[in-house]
Amino acid sequence: MDLYFSPLACSMATRVALYEAGAEANYLEVDSPTKTVLKDGSDFRAVNPIGLVPTLRTDEGMVLTENAAILQYVADRFPQSHLGTASGxxxxxxxxxxxxxxxxxxxxxxxxxxxxxxxxxxxxxxxxxxxxxxxxxxxxxxxxxxxxxxxxxxxxxxxxxxxxxxxxxxxxxxxxxxxxxxxxxxxxxxSIAKAIAEEFGLYKAEQARRKAAA
Ligand SMILES: N[C@@H](CCC(=O)N[C@@H](CS)C(=O)NCC(=O)O)C(=O)O
The missing domain is CATH 1.20.1050.10 (Glutathione S-transferase Yfyf (Class Pi); Chain A, domain 2)
Structure with missing residues (x-):
């Protein structure tokens, strides 16, 4: 599973959900202004044409977008984590x-x-x-x-x-x-303390990169 995210953005909710579920995932940071995937320099819009995070690629290779949909997907995919609810x-x-x-x-x-x-x-x-x-x-x-x-x-x-x-x-x-x-x-x-601490570090690195590039 691949989660495309930007530090401290709304995509952090999916990171929290994946941590709660104890799920294995690759976390791929997207530089929001340039829409570049930092890991390999590729164009994020090739994955999600509107360039918004979160975007999730499932283990089956499906690309999902929209917080509400992705979060419910994670809850359904890992029912033992009780991150969702029963139907009804x-x-x-x-x-x-x-x-x-x-x-x-x-x-x-x-x-x-x-x-x-x-x-x-x-x-x-x-x-x-x-x-x-x-x-x-x-x-x-x-x-x-x-x-x-x-x-x-x-x-x-x-x-x-x-x-x-x-x-x-x-x-x-x-x-x-x-x-x-x-x-x-x-x-x-x-799960939340870990996600905030990690993404805050990435956020500071992102700010430093922008300052250096300005
Ligand atoms: N409707 C989308 C909105 C997602 C969204 O606004 N993502 C922001 C980060 S919080 C983003 O990627 N912004 C980059 C941009 O606007 O170019 C959803 O609910 O997933």
């Missing part, structure tokens, strides 16, 4: 959270605020329109350990997205104490 309403709830995180938080709130090229007006609009989505998560998490009744790939995705608050000063996590406590708690989880 629990599966629907899992799907609901993956879609919410992917659309309302990841793309609706964080990307416009994080993107250096996004105009100030877009950042302000995203904050005005979508910051309240965090109030929703805050209320939901009251008295809960996880999004569902056990750790799932949705938690791996939520922690990955909330981890970006370290680079989005207008989104002060301290304003949402239940969410902050959830994030701090899950960051101690071995």
């Amino acid at each position: 309403i629990d599966r629907t709830r899992l799907h609901q959270w993956l879609c919410f995180i992917g659309t309302e938080l990841h793309k609706g709130l964080f990307i416009p605020v994080l993107d250096r090229k996004s105009p100030q007006e877009s950042k302000a609009y995203a904050l005005e329109k979508n910051l309240s989505r965090l109030d929703y998560v805050e209320n939901y998490l009251k008295g809960r350990e996880f999004l569902l009744d056990h750790f799932t790939v949705a938690d791996a995705y939520l922690v990955t997205v909330i981890n970006w608050t370290m680079a989005t000063p207008p989104i002060e996590l301290a304003k949402w104490p239940n969410l902050k406590a959830y994030y701090e708690r899950l960051k101690q989880r071995p």
Whole structure:
């Protein structure tokens, strides 16, 4: 299995899921601006024409894209890890959270605020329109350990997205104490601690490369 990723990007959720599952995988770093696979200098767009991570190549050679799909694939592929749920309403709830995180938080709130090229007006609009989505998560998490009744790939995705608050000063996590406590708690989880530590190191190396090339 090959996971194409960029350091600390949303692809980290799949890394967490693979660590949770104890799965063997090759982690192939993509330089996002140039869409180059660092290991061999190849063009990532030959694998995924829209050049987005995560992209997963399965052991059977199928190429999968989109966080929600890849995360559910990993959960199904390694059922003993209990990263997903049984079919029925629990599966629907899992799907609901993956879609919410992917659309309302990841793309609706964080990307416009994080993107250096996004105009100030877009950042302000995203904050005005979508910051309240965090109030929703805050209320939901009251008295809960996880999004569902056990750790799932949705938690791996939520922690990955909330981890970006370290680079989005207008989104002060301290304003949402239940969410902050959830994030701090899950960051101690071995799979998440390992993924953040490794990808933070790669992120710093990536920043140094960019600085040297500028
Ligand atoms: N809809 C996609 C979005 C994935 C996405 O936005 N990936 C970002 C990293 S968090 C990326 O690859 N950005 C590079 C780019 O925009 O060129 C999914 O859910 O997988």
